[in-house]
Amino acid sequence: MMPVYLDNNATTPLDARVLEAMLPWLQGAHGNASSVHQAGRYARAALDTARQQVAELVNAHPSQVIFTSGGTEANNMIIKGTAAYYSAGTVAVSAIEHASVLTAADSLKRWGWQVQSLTVDADGIVCRPLALAADARLVSVMMANNETGVLQPVTEIAEQVRQLGALMHTDASQAAGKMPVDFRASGAHFMTLSAHKFYGPQGIGAVIMDKAQELQPLLHGGGQEKGLRGGTENIAAIVGFGCAAALAKAELVERTAHCQQLRQALEAQLQQISGVQILAETAPRLANTVMMTVQGFRGETVLMGLDRKGIAASSGSACHSEHVEPSHVLLAMGITPDAALSAIRISLGKQNTVADVDQLVAALTQLIAGVPQVALAS
Amino acid sequence: MAEVEGIYLDNNATTMVDPAIVQEMLPYFTEQFGNPSSMHNFGNKVGLAVKKARKQVQDLLGAEFDSEIIFTSCGTESDSTAILSALKAQPERKEIITTVVEHPAILSLCEYLEKEGYKIHKLHVDEKGRLDLEEYEELLDEKVAIVSVMWANNETGTIFPVEKMAEMANAKGVMFHTDAVQAVGKIPIDLKNSKIDMLSLSGHKLHAPKGIGVLYLRRGVRFRPLLRGGHQERGRRAGTENAASIVALGKATELAGEHMPFENTTVKAMRDRLEQGILAAVPNCFVTGDTENRLPNTANIAFEYIEGEAILMLLNKMGIAASSGSACTSGSLEPSHVMRAMGIPYTAAHGTIRFSFSRYNTMEEVEKVIEAVPPIVAKLRKLSPYWGENGPVAEPEKAFAPVYA
Numbered sequence A: 001m002m003p004v005y006l007d008n009n010a011t012t013p014l015d016a017r018v019l020e021a022m023l024p025w026l027q028g029a030h031g032n033a034s035s036v037h038q039a040g041r042y043a044r045a046a047l048d049t050a051r052q053q054v055a056e057l058v059n060a061h062p063s064q065v066i067f068t069s070g071g072t073e074a075n076n077m078i079i080k081g082t083a084a085y086y087s088a089g090t091v092a093v094s095a096i097e098h099a100s101v102l103t104a105a106d107s108l109k110r111w112g113w114q115v116q117s118l119t120v121d122a123d124g125i126v127c128r129p130l131a132l133a134a135d136a137r138l139v140s141v142m143m144a145n146n147e148t149g150v151l152q153p154v155t156e157i158a159e160q161v162r163q164l165g166a167l168m169h170t171d172a173s174q175a176a177g178k179m180p181v182d183f184r185a186s187g188a189h190f191m192t193l194s195a196h197k198f199y200g201p202q203g204i205g206a207v208i209m210d211k212a213q214e215l216q217p218l219l220h221g222g223g224q225e226k227g228l229r230g231g232t233e234n235i236a237a238i239v240g241f242g243c244a245a246a247l248a249k250a251e252l253v254e255r256t257a258h259c260q261q262l263r264q265a266l267e268a269q270l271q272q273i274s275g276v277q278i279l280a281e282t283a284p285r286l287a288n289t290v291m292m293t294v295q296g297f298r299g300e301t302v303l304m305g306l307d308r309k310g311i312a313a314s315s316g317s318a319c320h321s322e323h324v325e326p327s328h329v330l331l332a333m334g335i336t337p338d339a340a341l342s343a344i345r346i347s348l349g350k351q352n353t354v355a356d357v358d359q360l361v362a363a364l365t366q367l368i369a370g371v372p373q374v375a376l377a378s
Numbered sequence B: 001m002a003e004v005e006g007i008y009l010d011n012n013a014t015t016m017v018d019p020a021i022v023q024e025m026l027p028y029f030t031e032q033f034g035n036p037s038s039m040h041n042f043g044n045k046v047g048l049a050v051k052k053a054r055k056q057v058q059d060l061l062g063a064e065f066d067s068e069i070i071f072t073s074c075g076t077e078s079d080s081t082a083i084l085s086a087l088k089a090q091p092e093r094k095e096i097i098t099t100v101v102e103h104p105a106i107l108s109l110c111e112y113l114e115k116e117g118y119k120i121h122k123l124h125v126d127e128k129g130r131l132d133l134e135e136y137e138e139l140l141d142e143k144v145a146i147v148s149v150m151w152a153n154n155e156t157g158t159i160f161p162v163e164k165m166a167e168m169a170n171a172k173g174v175m176f177h178t179d180a181v182q183a184v185g186k187i188p189i190d191l192k193n194s195k196i197d198m199l200s201l202s203g204h205k206l207h208a209p210k211g212i213g214v215l216y217l218r219r220g221v222r223f224r225p226l227l228r229g230g231h232q233e234r235g236r237r238a239g240t241e242n243a244a245s246i247v248a249l250g251k252a253t254e255l256a257g258e259h260m261p262f263e264n265t266t267v268k269a270m271r272d273r274l275e276q277g278i279l280a281a282v283p284n285c286f287v288t289g290d291t292e293n294r295l296p297n298t299a300n301i302a303f304e305y306i307e308g309e310a311i312l313m314l315l316n317k318m319g320i321a322a323s324s325g326s327a328c329t330s331g332s333l334e335p336s337h338v339m340r341a342m343g344i345p346y347t348a349a350h351g352t353i354r355f356s357f358s359r360y361n362t363m364e365e366v367e368k369v370i371e372a373v374p375p376i377v378a379k380l381r382k383l384s385p386y387w388g389e390n391g392p393v394a395e396p397e398k399a400f401a402p403v404y405a
């Protein structure tokens, strides 16, 4: 049986067309984009095109795009790099942010900052209006959550944040390429993107920024990215990012509809399995994400069972998977630690098929029905 | 479109990805795409590949443990991480020792830190680009958080005695970092028998792709991460692992190890032949840097009384890629900070060209360049106000003196 990959929120397979766009930059054209000779000029032009493509995906201007090594670097750069321009105050982050936002925010404490955690409701949606501290300088709320897929009312939040004169950041790593993302309309001053979440390569991402705002570089260096991000431009990956962005824009409707359809089929079948509960089922969600709890089971046990049957899924955020702790996202939604430990995330991709879904359902049914619960619950 | 034919002698700026390395990467783009931090089998296979790459890098560096290898996104990130970590881990120490000829990755960070109130000591170099270890010894004390000295200079190839300097730092209880971005793969490195605490390398300087680097961190050295978030790289560098590039870097270090003798014989012979050929045919030019103690692949030649950018442009027209100063600063017409630091007269500093080789160059290419350079230089000198019929004008400083009517 063919392996079935249902962990697309962790990372996606590289689109063959993206690889094709990248290959010339890995095979031969070795110009350093900052060099003056001809190879360097080709590289510069390719960089400009990619910047345009990424900008278009999120309705930003190319000059607002700063390439980074990924979503994690972008999040660290935005949080530490804006804080550097302010006297210590409060940074407010939603309780369900990715670890790279949460830890970057925490790191500001040593400079005298307070970190405020913004609560979410039972569906995992940030509660509004925000009860922001008076000295809030920066607010970070993601566009779509990586574990539940739940969409956040970023525009509404940004409006409140702007009224208070604070800065708004939104981590759109999971949203971009899976739903329409509009930097301008979002009201955010800063946005994070990561290419490998939508069939681009790993190791490349971007900060999208309102140029009227100050941002301290995280990596100082040779003046690349207008002095905002040092390091020789990762040209092949940037070209891949651009290509992935262009494809995502062109195919967004199709991809979303495809995932939506698969998810409907999946959820209809999951509801037949006793003990399975889909989280935030009625909340606005990414079309590709299903987060569920499986009563009486440990998530990792189910995952390992699925893995033995050639099916890859996740128990939440991939980055946490070395540690078996209940997910901070689920706990924030008020789910009990026990239930949270039974969580399984299925994240679909454009390459998945109805057969994949059926295979998953069959495997799950078998696992849940066929094995004595005591063995699994250990 | 992207294929550029020609003679590429700018390998200190960036190198061609070795075709064998591209082959090695491909499966990690297509079949083996899992996130290595995931629990499932997809991720697990990638995890094993990352482990192998870590071992390959460990071997080239002669590191004692593979856990001392931290994958980063580039040399610049490794440099920043090292220095900022030392400052955060030892908040009571507010000084840094570095050199005047470091790469902008170090120098612009230090400039920023100076504004933040840190004291930056930049060791001077002599006319050959050599350090004075007495100056260094005097600065080493408990106020210093970290010493950061490059292993080899990107413009001249000059090698610094970092192993000795690390021992001196260690004797005074000071952390030592080296930016070995240019040295790794070109000269032997044996970290386990050194006192070097941290070392930066960058993949694209040794035929791996851009966007991947390593920070070597000696076991037991206090550390604070720069990129925070997930638990990747044992919590020392967050961010989804760039598996394909990591695998590529592993292979690149393995190949670099295999080619080390070649680099120091054949590549060196090409470099030496180029210098000898050009110096014999072109008057008023000389090699900069410490010719006794250099990377085998780097030649930096100063052509007096003309502009390096003009030479580059004409070389470029003939399909020869070289560089004037470091790629990052070559957008400006200022002589490079390295040339200024060595006190190269401005009439020569403006005309420096760096030719940097790799194992892909051939002696045939070298001969072509030796033929191409003299007419270019002669042509430009004809246009130079500093140059008379057969040689420099008597008082070149006055040649450009503005006349006010």
Ligand SMILES: Cc1ncc(COP(=O)(O)O)c(C=O)c1O
Residues within 6 Å of the ligand: A009, A010, A069, A070, A071, A072, A073, A075, A098, A100, A142, A144, A145, A146, A171, A173, A174, A194, A195, A196, A203, A204, A205, A319, B238, B239, B240
């Ligand atoms: C919401 C979110 N933000 C940031 C990241 C980090 O992105 P990267 O893996 O490119 O560092 C991820 C994925 O890991 C994510 O899901």
Ligand SMILES: Cc1ncc(COP(=O)(O)O)c(C=O)c1O
Residues within 6 Å of the ligand: A230, A231, A232, A233, B012, B013, B073, B074, B075, B076, B077, B103, B105, B150, B152, B153, B154, B179, B181, B182, B202, B203, B204, B211, B213
């Ligand atoms: C000595 C030195 N250090 C650091 C760097 C920066 O490396 P990277 O471009 O990978 O950030 C370079 C090259 O650009 C270099 O030559």
